[in-house]
Amino acid sequence: MRRRRRHGLELATGCTVAIAALFLAGAGIPATASPSPPPGSHREVPPEVLAAMQRDLGLTADEARTRISNEYKAGQAEPGWRKNLGSSYAGTWVTGNTAELTVGTTDQAQSGAITASGAKATVVGHSLEKLNAAKDALDRVAEERPPSATTASLWYVDVKSNSVVVQSAQPTAAQRFIDASGVDRAVVRIVESAERPAPLYDLRGGEAYYINATARCSIGFSVTQGTQAGFVTAGHCGDAGDTTTGFNRVAQGTFQGSVFPRSDYAWVATNANWTPTPLVVGPNSTTITVTGSQEAPVGSSVCRSGSTTGWHCGTIQQHNTSVVYPEGTIRGVTRTNVCAEPGDSGGSFVSGTEAQGVLSGGSGNCTVGGTTYYQPVNPILSAYGLTLTTG
Template identity: 75%
Template sequence: MPRRRRHGLDLIAGCTLAIATLFLSTGTPAAADPGDPTHGPRREIPPGMLAAMQRDLGLTADEAKTRINNEYQAGAAEPGLRKSLGGSYGGAWVSGNTAELTVATTDRGQRGTITASGAQAAVVDHTLRELTSAKEALDQAAEQRAPAVDAASAWYVDVKSNSVVVQAANTAGAMDFVAASGADRAVVRVVQSAERPRPLYDLRGGDAYYINSSARCSVGFSVTQGDRNGFVTAGHCGDPGDTTTGYNRVAQGSFQGSTFPGNDYAWVETNNNWTPQPWVVGADNTNVVVSGSQQAPVGSSVCRSGSTTGWHCGTILQHNTSVRYTEGTVNGVSRTNVCAEPGDSGGPYISGSEGQGVLSGGSGDCTRGGTTYYQPVNPILAAYNLTLTTD
């Protein structure tokens, strides 16, 4: 196979306690009794939030409205109670479907101050300041890579249990981490947990990715192959086995198949940190939904997304074109008058909401205009037995 060319214009490679803030939209009013002065004004709930609360929290519509209203009132009352309790303040939380407010204090004599406000009082051993100080010691130890830090998967101030909780699969190792941090052991609890948090990133057509930590191309379309996730892109961007990192330089995946010249397509399998989404990056970083891959006829409008020049549109001039690059001939591509530049390679073309293909190459630039060619997406899907991710 001729050596892949990764730069140049003839082949556009580019491989170069928190309470929710409520409520800003109109919707169904909350269910507080307008005649009850303890509830204050009604809160308005976005309809989508109301439906999601019913579904995910197992509430009726009236319960969801009541809960939202009470949560808002609790959030409004908590700062004043925190100030009144001063150094004895131990935190606050709401509980139950009606979101009843509980406020904690280390001073038994302050219970009346709390109950007079309509909240429940809890007398605890440790102030919120003590809990926060222990958590900060753990944070600092983690930044300094303290011994056994990797044994812990998460740690947090848990006001309801009046402790700092450290989650870990290896509890003995986590105890070593706590000891190394110097945190007050009296306020720290280590609990068994199989949870292994990981960062989550979206795969979007048009975003940058890097090949072997250096050259850059653009994601085409998100795809799946059984239980494997990934994306399609241009074949000239990488060879099978080449590794990729995402737009944020986080490990992403590796090329599983690649053909160039002859065709110009490839697919990259990604790791579990990356979630395939039915989107391509549109103007102003908006998400343009992909609903299918029906081929648009000659003369149709088509837009392209790429990590160098972003979102540009034009028309499809011809299908079934053969184009001659220095590396060899690529057959079966579509010709357009959409501009592109190095780094845009592999990025998606879309007509309406139908995916069309991935950028192969071209001439010109997005200052003077130019001609570009895309490898149709359906042959890529068929070649690797892939399924396009759609909405």
Template identity: 65%
Template sequence: MVTENEIAASGVSTSVVQAVHSGENPRLLDDVLGGSPYYVGVGSRCSVGFSVTKGTQKGFVSAGHCGNQGQATTGFNRAPLGVFQGSTFPGKDFAWVAVNDNWTLKPSVDNGSNSTVSVSGSRAAIEGASVCRSGSTTGWHCGTIQQLYTSVTYPQGTVSGVTRTNVCAEPGDSGGSFISIDQAQGVTSGGSGDCTSGGVTYFQPIGEILAAYGLSLLTTVTPSTPPTSPTPPTSPTPPTSPAPPNAGANICTGYSNTFKGTLSENRSAYQPNGRYYRSTAGAVHSGCLNANDTTDFDLYLQKWNGRSWGTVAASEGSTPNEKITYTGAAGFYRYRVFASGGSGLYTLAYNVR
């Protein structure tokens, strides 16, 4: 903002230029992020689970034992945050808090490394799957899902329908996010042990919380690019349509898994079907990409490292056809198709053997 003193110092006549004060009161908006702390009353601290909405109202889910309906909360900065709209404990252990307009919802979880993990959905993981927890006391810790649909008994009563994990947690982590790769799993309830010697922690599944309160999980998903409308012909249509580019030249044959899609230039798609697949043992991953002759598409194989997706193999030739062969350990994998030149159809095929 230019002040009257700065105008005068510039030598410009104040009859030509004037400083006009705005009546606006701009403010910074703080983020609601999975795993971050919030406070109930003077000294009670819990952790944010996941950002949610209910109609136009924004908020987040957390553990029911953190607060009661009607209780006010403050954020990590002790600024007013919101009010508990619903809370259940014991029996179940979940709640949701409606936040005020000074806060911005984020579809992500703090991964403890000055970065975040995006939340793309809420598909429930199976027993034995990798899962990570984010909380305001101990940060980011990972382990595996040991048992689904079990119960746990606390001094205050029994909570049913929870999932048992070997991920550690400590007081203050309650309500924080449990996530498997990019899929929200639930909110931290309680358990035993600590993050020094290890322990067992239970979480309340996210699907049950959303259904109980009629909430929608806030997610960030890379949408598939819809096919572009064809350009109207400038000349009469010939009696027979010409074969599409690259017809009959598909090099991706003999693979067990095949997916098709359309990409615009400088856009990416993730396969299979925008998600990932799991290899339960060391295996050879073979991927094949076939696109239109007029394009230059690249192919990448990515592996989940517990915090983010890392590229473990790539094929970036100047042609529309790419192949990858990679020998890797058990884990979660996905293929990234990138349109580095041109737009059009592609076929991705892969094997895991």
């Protein structure tokens, strides 16, 4: 094991008329969005998921169904808004129990087309492109001169506040970190916080597996690479070449690739004794069938499955977050308010039945609540040429 690995580590404490014609009136979905899924493939949410959302998000069953449906539509719409609003695009997010879609733009002339589509328009000062560029600059500085976790524990693009947020226990030190990047101060907002994220150490998503017969993590999602089956998980769980056994301690597979820090992802190739399935372990030992990996927008509900604490739900707070762990900075993770504990690492995050990512780390626990970060699944699939197993 390299120094980066500390298994069992405890959690630290967007011409109005022209654009309007591109959108489907009343649905908030760009005409360029991907085709609608076959009936039932994405809209029929298992009752156990609805029950968990009612419990953790304070929703009625009807509100949970409406929310998931609207979140899926918002996810379908996002690529079209991004393309057709162009350089003025400032992100999308959903709010409230019914997941009402908001589209940000820096061009007032575009707001009419947005509202005509059924979404809410918000005119802001910075495009998403500008915000992403600012965060990239912070990432470069962190790579050259890694900050301490007290200087900057994490930073992310916050589309709702139209800023890049830097979270720090030492705001003055955080400002020096920001100044070193050359980023426009008007784009960045410092939030004082004592949060100290750390990795959560620890073929159905959410089930336990063991690394080199000792440390425990959780399976993310079943995948294939050609004819080779396996699963994706967190990079901090193991190095390339490390062996795994399953929840039953039966020989399972070998880490084929692993990235940590900078990112936090890995994939394990399994032996012939293990068959990939599109399943994630849900509440009360039920299973959820994964149907795809469409990214859910900020504000969407998201649920997590892990081998320590099981099934818990919350919402997506921000995408494109950089977080500082003791081992180094992790880029491009998504921040949520779903709780987790050690051993849940690598486990599955789903929104409805869409795979979102694998658990990286966080703070707090499932007794008092916490913050967690997941590595989005689509970049993992792309990095290793993997295909997500779906049902």
